[in-house]
């Protein structure tokens with residue numbers, strides 16, 4: 725499936741336990757032109773995940789920006805999110821598609837592996853994500869991916885490509901020039917002094 729919604733700055737939320745703070749930061753990112761939000765919180769328990777996902781769904785609706793939930797299918801269904809991001813150790817696309825239906829966005833982590841992405845396209849994922857392209861403070865254990873992988877992916881795939889991992893305002897340009905449809909960013913965006921202006925600067929790289 726070719727999905728026109730996947731492009732531009734894709735914000736990955738940080739492990740924030742203060743919901744009010746998370747909403748303030750996310751709203752600044754949205755005001756700066758973020759095109760997709762992924763709710764990812766590896767530190768939250770079930771109740772906090774539910775509270776934050778509901779609050780983010782409401783906020784994203786206000787800005788008409790799709791909210792993608794990381795890992796948790798049930799949560800994506802509960803908050804009527806626009807989609808789900810799944811890694812290789814998460815649930816299968818078959819199960820995710822069965823519960824979410826054709827109209828939701830389902831993204832796949834393909835790490836540094838073109839074969840995974842080719843398979844993901846056949847299986848009907850809406851985007852494939854590669855990375856980490858650069859050292860990530862959010863996920864230091866992520867496997868490194870090369871720019872050459874982007875070239876190969878663009879030759880072989882129709883599915884939009886998302887680049888992730890240690891992306892900042894300098895290296896983002898290289899990833900975009902080499903074929904990334906979207907760049908997924910957590911720390912450079914959410915640790916910025918001015919989140920809105922940082923989001924704007926990332927967004928401008930796409931036009």
Ligand SMILES: Cc1ncc(COP(=O)(O)OP(=O)(O)O)c(N)n1
Nearest residue numbers: 794809810811812833853886888908
């Ligand atoms: C856009 C995007 N790309 C990759 C990932 C990583 O997903 P996964 O491999 O499942 O690891 P966790 O994020 O769950 O730690 C992602 N979340 N988003």
Ligand SMILES: Cc1ncsc1CCOP(=O)(O)O
Nearest residue numbers: 860862863866889890910911
């Ligand atoms: C979830 C994930 N997968 C690979 S790197 C990463 C984290 C991205 O965050 P940052 O932009 O802070 O490196």
Ligand SMILES: [Mg+2]
Nearest residue numbers: 795810811814
């Ligand atoms: Mg995961």
